[in-house]
Amino acid sequence: MSFHKLPADFRQKIHDYYEHRYQGKMFDEESILEELNEPLREEIVNFNCRKLVASMPLFANADPNFVTAMLTKLRFEVFQPGDYIIREGTIGKKMYFIQHGVVSVLTKGSIGMKLMDGSYFGGCCSSVAI
Template structure:
């Protein structure tokens, strides 16, 4: 960092990132996982991510083999405080699962949705999301859909990202399930749009 002459604030963000990313322990997780059997690898991965995936309405009651394919497609990302994870009115191509940390949901105008408004218009939408929560799932199903809200980190966050293309490849052998998920996504999108319109009239 000194050689690159990075400013102090950026040096501090990098140090915070590595402290959070490795929890002060530096090891190669992939190499460790590579020393155990395929069955054990699957069990470890499912233990880490299954609860996150099963919290999504889309994924409830999916076959274990399909859940494994979805979980295997997820990629870990880390965001620092005040990072923009999703920006409203941009095209979405992935969803996120929060492993740890807190994010704030903001309307298209940049205003944070209040708890009172959220609970009144839609019980499942709140102003902050925490460990085990998820966001951005409409982008998995609706091609070229615009994000209806911005998501900004309140603190350092570890998330798992699932890209649309990876999800569609995983569910390709299950066309009936895909149709069911598409209907759930459409219904949820309509409710989200209705909530957003009501908030802007308040």
């Protein structure tokens, strides 16, 4: 990164991102999951993610096969403090589930509420920042 002459604060932010993203793991979980057969992959995804969506009304009484199909579409993303996840007025194309951390919902620049572990958001919304 230093050969690109990035400022020290950018280099630190990139370092912090990877530290949080991989949490000391030196392998790519996604590529490992892709190598597994579908039933085993679905079983692992259900084990890891079912609690994240259990509180959502959409999934509460849904067919388990539908929930499994949706869970296999989830993608792990990491955000750093101060990152904007989605800006106010933007029509979202993603749904976010908070596995760990706190997210502040900003309305006209002021914190309106805080979302924590197990919360979810997406679609058209206020600005959301970590």
